[in-house]
Amino acid sequence: MPTMTRRHIERMLDSAVSRRSFLGGLMAGGAMAALPNGLLTPAQAETTRQVWEGGYQTFRNACPRNCYDTCSIVTYVKDGVVKFIEGAPESSFTRGGLCVKGNSYVRRAYSPDRIKYPMEQQGRGSGRWKRLTWDEAMDKIAKKILSIKERDGSLLGLALTKYSGNFGITNYGIEGMMSSLGYTTRLVGTPCWPAGIDAQSFDMGSMWCNDPEDLPQARYVLLWGVNPAWCSIHTVKYLYAARDAGAKLVVIDPVFTQTAAKADEYLQIRTGEDCALGLGMARHILDKGLHDAAWLAEHALGFDEFAAYLRENITVEWAAQKSGVPAERIRAIAEEFAGAKPATIWIGYGMQRHVNGGAAVRILDALVAMTGNVGKAGGGARYGHLQTWAFNYHAMLQKPPAGSKGWVGTSGPKGEFDFAAADSGAASGGVKYSDRALNINKTAQEILDAKDPAVRMLWVACKNVFSQDFDRAKMLKAFEKLEMVVVAEDFFNQTVEQADIVLPITSIFEDWTINASYWHYWLSINEQAVKPLHEAKSDLQIAAALSKRMNELSPGSCTFATELDSKEWMIREFNKGIYDQFGLSSWEDLRKGPAKAKLVSSASFSDGKFATPSKKYEFRSELCAKYGHDALPRYKEGRAPYDKLRLLTPHHKFAIHSQFQNLDWMADFCPAPSVYIHPKTAAARGIRDGETVRVFNKQGEVRLAAKVTANVPPDALLLYEAWFKGLAYNVQNLVDDTSADMGSFKTGAPGVAIHDQFADVARA
């Protein structure tokens, strides 16, 4: 035979047929079967061959990371390996594109740093880890749970903290696992958007935004504290379409964002003074008679009282002095906004992360309502919605074992996605038990304070406690109280560093679920495209594995299924309501692509009906007053500064909270964090661009590089919240757990004043 070149060999290897015949008869009959103690096994059946030599298999997936866009994805698989992904072309919202984070999913799934096996740390924070089999891990965890039950007589010593790291519908199976074990402790509420949810619920009966795809119909768009150029890139095309049709885009933000750079006008508002600016605009609209008296007469309650409040207490000059926006601009924007039909405000989540955040959202709602823009296509006070989330929550709704004891008394909702909030408490000897609710936004303090029984064990799922919960120093103390910490994760973040046991979680490609959006109206299925790599399991499969071991050790101690088919459980989440809403004959329709809800109108509240007590838009809300707030959307003072400069810790474009920044593609563009400082502020402290500085306050400090830029206001420091692989950087060193004003009505706990924080900076 002639000399074979490398190219010959590689060509042969790339074809299943030629490589099977390459060695001729030598391999017939499994010649290798005779080798003792080998790892590789004989290749026999045709089915074990790699059959894909040409095209790709495609699967439907979705990005589940708590982002406005919740993109629908098409995944291309060859030989059981994900090769690349694209945005699904069927979704007019995603329109075939993904963001930089979404495009990194293949690298995320196949990162060498992904957590591969269940592992146990030999001392928290020691970095000394040993592998466990899944059986060993479940055995250790189950025995701990049983010992807690034996010691306390209940499982209230077992706590779950779970939020939005993966918003898949079947991920609620981890809540289901907890319920299946008995009554447990739940960290309830949300750090994200609760003040605004309550505000909109008081005003309109629910949080319900227009379809973002109707933005091109808007003639005026106020982008208030929102940065879609980074945080909702697929909405930007609709904003541009609106502008192409004549709309003006105005950005109101303390920070000159990338969205501000693209707007027609940018107003730099003093952080936390959204109430003042909104009220100043409202007063001017009232003075000019630009409010929609006819709409208000028919659909609103308490507008006269609001108008009286404005006349007696608010002036444009006062608003200008408070907000830092010139009176002349307040008048101009107010008139333009009120004169354009329809006009809309997109209310960002950052602006309600304040002690007066809920009050501010009510005031912006009032601006939209008084100008008759509620219920109009192209109008609306856009914040978010949960209209497309009415699944069965079969995985979540599980019954405790008979005879379980728990918290005595009633419990509120376990978060905004708890669609079964009323279904709590079971009769047992005349006593009604429930889970124990602790405020997720005060996780550290709540763990420290909890007694009778103490929180002994914490289960962390879909969440990075040390990156997303507040006051890191206090969290470390709280963890010292915990006897066992279990974390389900895909990367070694700062919470895994403090775990006893880590469980490897599947990537989006490796198990079935469903993904809905809180912004647009598309629904995606998430198919299993490939096998779980290494030994990863989904939350649902982890729940089943734990239940299996619990029942082996103590029959009847867990009601969760001990074996389950994830696909089957996903199917059980669908119901007729969802099928009708999306025009589906079966869930299988979603395998052909995402579906959009059949909307009566692109506008929310288009029928003028509100789910408030009065059935009207409530400028005066007695319900709001009942929850301890002003009945009217009135000015509310911000938090008094506790240090020299305002501290802002918003999202970065390369991350969703603590996810994605750790990937190598992101690190290429953004290898390390910076603090952004205004030139005047920097000069006053002798700080030069690029040098290392110390940002510090009463909570702690962070050391990092200074970036001197006039994009931030002189009275503020800006650090993006993110988890950088291998860096100790953590903005929660600086953020305390002060509550926002609202949130407990709809989400079980008030929000948190993430942006009402203060600090100073000095050369390190």
Added chain:
Amino acid sequence: MDRDRILVALRGFFAARDGGAMVAAYAALAQADPTGEATRADAPAADDLECDFNRLFVGPGKVAAPPYASVYLDSDHRLMGDATRRAAAIYDAIGLSSPLPGSLPDDHLALELDAVLAFRALLVRGASAELAALWRYFLHDHLAVWVPRFAAAVRRAEPVSPAIVRVVALLSAWLDEETGETASVAGQQGGAACPR
């Protein structure tokens, strides 16, 4: 050097999932080590060896020296890449396959060492030109390209326990011997050239 014994021990070491298996593999390696250096090294404590092994090769933290060919051979430096597929194809050509297809990447070092043992057993039975060519390709164009990079990554990840340093030194020594004896595919066209 009893190459098969060394290879079996190396394979066992990199396939080990706990300290006991690592210590046993290391002991076997020490017995087969022609230089005797491994026996002179202090017998490693199983716990320390296991934690260090996981830090270097497994996780859960950032893995200092991932034992997968694609991390070193593919421009993407990630798992389940072209090199993984190539390794699976080589196994397929000699009638073998991964015990955990799709979940354990085919180009894990332990599987590749297992394939080396299989090639050696086949070659003993009689080498066709095709088999010899495929072996040379696997050795020179695959293993000899990525394993030195892997070994360098281990060396960079200081401090590394002496036992792991010795294991990697024996791995490198085996590879040097093996490549020194075998001509690469089509002479200078193959050799040390990186496939990518």
